[in-house]
Every structure is written in C-alpha cells, then in structure tokens.
Amino acid sequence: MKAAALVGPGRIAIIERPDPWPVCDGKVLLAVRMVGICGSDVHYFETGRIGDAQVCYPFVLGHEFAAEVLAVGPGVDQPKVGDIVAVDPAMPCHACDQCNSGRFNTCRNLRFLGCPGQAEGCLCELILMPSECCYRVPRSFSLEQIVLTEPLAIAVHATRLAGLEPGMDIAIPGAGPIGLCCLQVARAIGARCCLVAEPIEQRALAARNHGADWAGSPAELGNAVASLAPGGVHVVLEAAGQQEAIDRGLQVLRPGGVLGIIGIPRTDRIWIDAHKARRQEVRIVNVRRQNLCTQQAIDMIQQGTVEVDFMATHRFSLEQSQDAFELVAGYRHGVIKAMVCI
Numbered sequence: 132m133k134a135a136a137l138v139g140p141g142r143i144a145i146i147e148r149p150d151p152w153p154v155c156d157g158k159v160l161l162a163v164r165m166v167g168i169c170g171s172d173v174h175y176f177e178t179g180r181i182g183d184a185q186v187c188y189p190f191v192l193g194h195e196f197a198a199e200v201l202a203v204g205p206g207v208d209q210p211k212v213g214d215i216v217a218v219d220p221a222m223p224c225h226a227c228d229q230c231n232s233g234r235f236n237t238c239r240n241l242r243f244l245g246c247p248g249q250a251e252g253c254l255c256e257l258i259l260m261p262s263e264c265c266y267r268v269p270r271s272f273s274l275e276q277i278v279l280t281e282p283l284a285i286a287v288h289a290t291r292l293a294g295l296e297p298g299m300d301i302a303i304p305g306a307g308p309i310g311l312c313c314l315q316v317a318r319a320i321g322a323r324c325c326l327v328a329e330p331i332e333q334r335a336l337a338a339r340n341h342g343a344d345w346a347g348s349p350a351e352l353g354n355a356v357a358s359l360a361p362g363g364v365h366v367v368l369e370a371a372g373q374q375e376a377i378d379r380g381l382q383v384l385r386p387g388g389v390l391g392i393i394g395i396p397r398t399d400r401i402w403i404d405a406h407k408a409r410r411q412e413v414r415i416v417n418v419r420r421q422n423l424c425t426q427q428a429i430d431m432i433q434q435g436t437v438e439v440d441f442m443a444t445h446r447f448s449l450e451q452s453q454d455a456f457e458l459v460a461g462y463r464h465g466v467i468k469a470m471v472c473i
Contacts, residue, residue, distance in 0.1 A: 134255035135452035167195035193252035194220035197277035220244035286312035297321030305371030
C-alpha cells in the first residue's frame with residue numbers, strides 16, 4: 132500500500148508499506164478515505180519531536196480520519212463490513228491503573244496513531260484498528276464531518292474538564308480547528324458570552340461567522356472582556372500553544388476561574404504568573420486529547436448543535452501531502468483544516 136511518510140525535517144515522501152494483514156481478534160481493517168492534518172502533525176513535520184517523543188524516519192503521521200470497513204476479525208460484532216466510521220486514534224491497554232480508573236487518555240501503555248514510539252499514523256491507504264476505536268456514522272455525514280469528530284471530541288473533553296456550564300463566559304485564545312471546535316461546543320452548552328482571540332484575520336472572521344460574540348486581535352482581548360464580561364470570564368481554553376496566549380488568558384479570568392491548556396507549546400517549558408494565579412485562586416487544567424468523547428461529538432454533529440464543515444478549507448491528494456503540510460505550517464491562504472483525500 133501507499134503511505135505518505137515523514138522522511139526528514141520538513142520532508143514528506145510517498146513510500147510503499149506492506150498491507151496490514153491478517154485481521155486478528157478484535158481488529159478491523161479500514162480503507163482510509165480522508166485524513167485531517169493536525170497541529171501536532173505539523174510539530175513533528177517541522178521539528179521531528181514533541182517533548183521527548185522523537186521521530187525515527189521514515190514515519191507515517193496522521194490521526195484524524197474517516198474510513199470504510201473492509202474486513203473484521205474474529206469476535207467483532209460492530210462495526211460491520213461496509214460501514215463508514217469515525218476513529219478514536221487512542222488505543223489504551225485496559226489493564227493499568229489509569230484505565231482501571233477510567234482515565235483511558237492517560238493510559239500508561241497508550242498507543243496513539245502518528246505518535247513516535249507508539250503507533251504509525253493514518254496517512255496511508257489501509258490501517259488496522261481495534262474495533263472499539265471505530266464509531267459508525269450516519270451515511271448523511273460528509274467525510275469532512277467524520278474527520279472533524281476527532282478535534283471536536285477534544286473540545287468536548289476540554290469543556291468538561293474546565294467545568295463549563297450554561298450561562299458562563301468563556302475566552303478562547305486561538306481560532307485554529309481546536310479553538311473553533313471549543314467555540315462550537317461552548318455555544319452548544321449554552322455559554323453566555325464567547326470571545327475568541329486570533330491574530331489571523333481569516334480565522335477571526337470564521338469565529339465571528341460561527342458563534343463568537345467577539346473575535347479579534349489578541350491585543351484587544353482584555354478590552355473586549357472588560358466590555359462584554361466585566362467581571363472576567365469563568366473559563367479560558369487556550370488553544371494556541373503560545374506563552375502570550377496563556378498570559379492573556381490568565382489576565383482575563385475572574386477570581387476562581389479555570390485556565391484550560393490545550394495547545395501544544397513549541398518549547399518544553401511555559402510560565403505562569405504565580406502571584407496572579409494564587410491571588411485569584413485560578414485553577415489550571417491541562418487537557419490531554421480526549422477520553423471517550425467521540426460518540427458525543429458524532430451526536431452533536433448529527434443533531435445540528437454544532438457546525439464543523441466550515442473548518443475544512445483545503446483538500447489535497449495523498450501525493451500532495453508535502454504541499455498540504457507546507458500550507459498548514461505556513462498558515463497560508465486562509466487555511467483552517469487541510470484534508471488529504473485517499
């Protein structure tokens with residue numbers, strides 16, 4: 132089968148890999164139909180690492196995808212051959228203390244697609260996955276909607292961890308796919324006021340057109356909060372992975388508020404204004420992907436309580452994967468989410 136592999140810093144090449152076979156107990160053989168390029172994929176593309184996760188070349192990236200079931204192994208009742216599925220890219224062990232306490236996203240033996248040292252990704256034609264990771268979706272779903280269930284599930288998990296409730300005010304630094312998904316979920320929950328800080332005007336415009344009460348320059352976030360949520364916001368979900376975004380988020384929180392950190396910084400250390408956080412008794416929550424939120428994400432799309440289609444702005448073939456990564460890495464041409472069609 133063909134796969135788009137990272138073969139060096141900033142370099143993607145089409146390579147041949149053996150077809151995954153046999154389809155053993157509990158596994159499902161999937162034909163990959165569409166893959167979304169995530170910010171974490173771009174980290175690996177540009178630097179070859181995230182923290183201590185270091186790429187050994189060649190390596191296949193990708194973890195957001197839509198697929199069709201081609202074959203199922205023994206013991207698999209669902210999904211069935213021919214089903215179209217959304218896929219949770221996390222494969223927990225179900226045996227460690229974290230899994231036993233329901234924290235599958237922090238499983239001590241977790242295997243995650245496109246994560247060095249764990250599992251290669253889905254930028255390929257065929258892939259084997261545990262059946263439990265595959266969620267059947269209605270035929271009415273577009274491939275783009277299916278792919279976007281993955282970042283939407285992260286937003287569901289993030290808002291849950293942050294304790295966002297109806298009537299609360301929220302600020303979201305960063306209007307990439309994760310930030311925009313957080314905006315959608317916040318609106319679905321019933322947040323009173325949603326403010327989005329984003330330096331790229333096309334992304335700020337997307338936020339304004341799809342639910343934000345205010346979206347604009349990060350430098351103006353403080354003034355916007357003072358006008359629309361004078362006491363400060365209850366929740367900040369930082370989705371930019373930048374020190375400046377964390378600093379601004381902390382400044383606009385009300386006492387007792389929650390700072391949720393979703394973005395992946397390019398540096399190994401970030402800094403918190405300890406005096407500000409202590410005096411305001413701010414709660415800081417780190418968000419690790421998602422935990423059993425895929426079905427809820429699917430349900431929200433099906434019920435029409437969220438919009439995700441507008442995020443899919445660019446499409447490429449597998450052979451054009453290099454171009455897709457360069458586009459996303461450079462934030463060019465108004466890209467929000469680039470999709471690779473296979």
